[in-house]
Amino acid sequence: MILGFSSGPGEALLLAEVESTNDEVRRLAAAGQTGPLWVRAEVQTRGRGRRGRTWLGAPGNVYTTGLFTLSCPPQEAANLSFVAALAVAEAISAWVPSDLVRLKWPNDVLLDGRKACGILLESWHGQGGELHLAVGIGINVLTHPDGLDQPVTCIRDHALPNRPFCTAEALFDGVRSQFHHFAGIWQADGFAPIASAWLARATGLGDPIEVRLPHSRLHGRFAGLGLTGALQLADEAGRITEVTAGDVFFGG
Known part of the structure; x- marks a missing residue:
């Protein structure tokens, strides 16, 4: 590669x-x-x-x-x-x-x-x-x-x-x-x-976070990384959303 x-x-x-x-x-x-x-x-x-x-x-x-x-x-x-x-x-x-x-x-x-x-x-x-x-x-x-x-x-x-x-x-x-x-x-x-x-070494793994996007904000728990490095955000039902760009804030 x-x-x-x-x-x-x-x-x-x-x-x-x-x-x-x-x-x-x-x-x-x-x-x-x-x-x-x-x-x-x-x-x-x-x-x-x-x-x-x-x-x-x-x-x-x-x-x-x-x-x-x-x-x-x-x-x-x-x-x-x-x-x-x-x-x-x-x-x-x-x-x-x-x-x-x-x-x-x-x-x-x-x-x-x-x-x-x-x-x-x-x-x-x-x-x-x-x-x-x-x-x-x-x-x-x-x-x-x-x-x-x-x-x-x-x-x-x-x-x-x-x-x-x-x-x-x-x-x-x-x-x-x-x-x-x-x-x-x-x-x-x-x-x-x-x-x-x-x-x-990740900080906040499993904790509530807020991901700020240009026009919206997402809330959930930091669940891990996707296959390409995307942040995996889990909602209350355990559904995973993968985020490829955004600013992360803890305690979301």
């Missing part, structure tokens, strides 16, 4: 400052790069999250995007959002208490219930029809933004005592290594083991 998937975590390119690491890998793909390739920036001036939201890019945090060329449909490529979330969760757990690290559908990594990482996947077809995928990852290491519509935090606020502090470079290396590990499982065995590992 990943064309030319390497035996290691892929080449890495460090840049001092970019507008967006996702935009940078698009330019590299247009110039002939196929990946696996990771672009990391020390500063990102116009990063973005889901639905066009801004992702601030202060120094000391991780701003990176992996470029991959795939031989699967875009809906299957979306599985790599869960691969990325697992990779970040495992990498972060080297520096904070592991039981504080949880995953929130569809693509957030939480520390003690607060957002510490966002993930943005973007796919497009190249001139030859090949599918390119950008896996954008932003992790709050030293700082986090204020005034958002959800609680946020950074790794520094939860660091384990008596060990060297996490740096952006060290965390980036850990994420690359873990992404390669979980992507290899996905490529060999499909989405099922990825879904199982993701659900083991």
